[in-house]
Amino acid sequence: MTASTASPSQCLHVELDARRYPIHVGPGLLDDPAMLVPYLAGRQVMIVTNETVAPRYLERLKRALSGDDRDVREIVLPDGEHTKTLASVERIWDALLAAGFNRRCTLVALGGGVIGDMAGFAAACYQRGVAFVQVPTTLLSQVDSSVGGKTGVNHPRGKNMIGAFWQPRAVVIDTQTLTTLPSRELSAGLAEVIKYGLIHDIEFLAWLESRMTALRALDAEALTEAILRSCAIKAEIVAADETEQGQRALLNLGHTFGHAIEAHQGYGNWLHGEAVGAGMAMAAELSRRLGWLDDAEVARVEALIVHAGLPVTAPAAMSGDDFLATMRLDKKNIDARLRLVLLSRLGEACIHDATPPDMLDALLADFPRH
């Protein structure tokens, strides 16, 4: 018996690039062939995973995918952002060719965002494109990488510089995989969940306030709903802006300040979601100084970020100039004008390139440190 019969899973259909695929969310889906097998292109299946995830979930996923004369193999890569290189993707291609896999094979990504990005890119370019199924096992990848089709690897000169847009045939999210996720990483994923509420849906924001304790206690129903609503908001924003000119930039709330923190502290010392948490607090405070939020609303935003287990203060060692040095390089900027994603009100974001320099300098100087 699979857990999904005990606690029914839910499903969202994403429609992008003239393709349509389902995101299945619920507890125990990793064991459920019905959630996986319909999306395989043929009998050849290659699971791409890493050394952290494999001992926990690989055998269960393999069992669910096996049967009917299927040839299910795996490639287990090292863990970590530093492995997100073309050399790792070449290892996937080598494994596919050594196995004699043809154009009707399917790649299944089992792991977090790094595994999903690499397996998706490998699928996009193997024999000019093969089927791809995502089984994301971190909250961040479940709410971020499930929608948008971005795949790729880092280059010594920049993150995600080499890649392709490639949509999965299905995304299968087993909320039980979050039980083995370090709580710091759960909180980091919650930063992106909160972001979706802040930029697009004040009702979802209120729901998060009421359910944050349940989410951090890994309540399956709360997680399922949070993930589905997050994916639905991202799908709506991406669909409205497939060329990535306007709306989609709103997904970067907190990210401009956050990237500055990550870059200054060294990637990996602050988790991405932790930096985004502090960054969203900074964006909320700047929105207040521009007259768009009141004190109570900023306090509400900060309380929710704190409740998720995330920082709302910047690193002690970081000066205003340290922030500006990275922020000036942000891709959103046009003609050297800083463009920031801010909150025009709770549940609605905007792109703003006219923050008075004095106001920004003051915020960066006096925003609380820890």
Place this chain on the structure above:
Amino acid sequence: MTASTASPSQCLHVELDARRYPIHVGPGLLDDPAMLVPYLAGRQVMIVTNETVAPRYLERLKRALSGDDRDVREIVLPDGEHTKTLASVERIWDALLAAGFNRRCTLVALGGGVIGDMAGFAAACYQRGVAFVQVPTTLLSQVDSSVGGKTGVNHPRGKNMIGAFWQPRAVVIDTQTLTTLPSRELSAGLAEVIKYGLIHDIEFLAWLESRMTALRALDAEALTEAILRSCAIKAEIVAADETEQGQRALLNLGHTFGHAIEAHQGYGNWLHGEAVGAGMAMAAELSRRLGWLDDAEVARVEALIVHAGLPVTAPAAMSGDDFLATMRLDKKNIDARLRLVLLSRLGEACIHDATPPDMLDALLADFPRH
């Protein structure tokens, strides 16, 4: 003054994958900014070429692309099929990143099929896809790679195993570049031109018979027409079959026999087009034995292939079993049944998987050798 004012160029519009792009054909187009500049995405331009082509055409192309504050750079790779590797494509990505090129850059491929395949793949995956313009300088790449969007590189375990579909913004074919092409390579390109007539257009076949002398003498008007008609036929076949299941296989006339010759003789000893020439003669003869062509029609096919400067006999050292060893691996085969592209009549091809084994064995045994 550009040559195109003296001898007007012609243009074909290709519509595939919901994209539309022009193929401009004529003498002197390499020098004509009007044929190139409208298709650039922004001011950053990277020409990808090789050591053979660069001394002849790079400076002229650079001059045509320059001006208006454009930043035109080049990367010059070694020449040859053995360079068609992921490592070469990495060199292109390194050059783009070292130059600080962003998502609005344009890659321009100047060279034959190898350069086009690598530059196209580099464009497909640089920052998840940038603009691409093709300036093919061999007859084979002009009539073959201009349509279909196939890009990619070889892997030690197989040709074209890693790649992507990526359409160019424009293809600019300067027929004058064929004046520096070795005549053996011109003939090899003519094999594919003849193929289009044989599989799809008996009028084009008759036109080729009347204009073959002019084509081999590099008559600009004849070349322009042959290239345009070839691209138009390929575009029609590809459009009818974007998923590559049926019609598109007809483009492989002569290729199953031809690949066996190339593989047996070692790639590069027979040019691809030479092997296709002999392979088309074999396909015509087998079609005769099946009762689909008469003696005079086979003689007509052979005469045209000979007139193009191509072989119509197989290598002396190759046995029937040598042919079968490679032919059994052909991707078109289904369930170990040999599938061959044959001529149901002149100007019409079919896929046939019911050739009596004795008949095929006899053909492979008694087909003339040299």
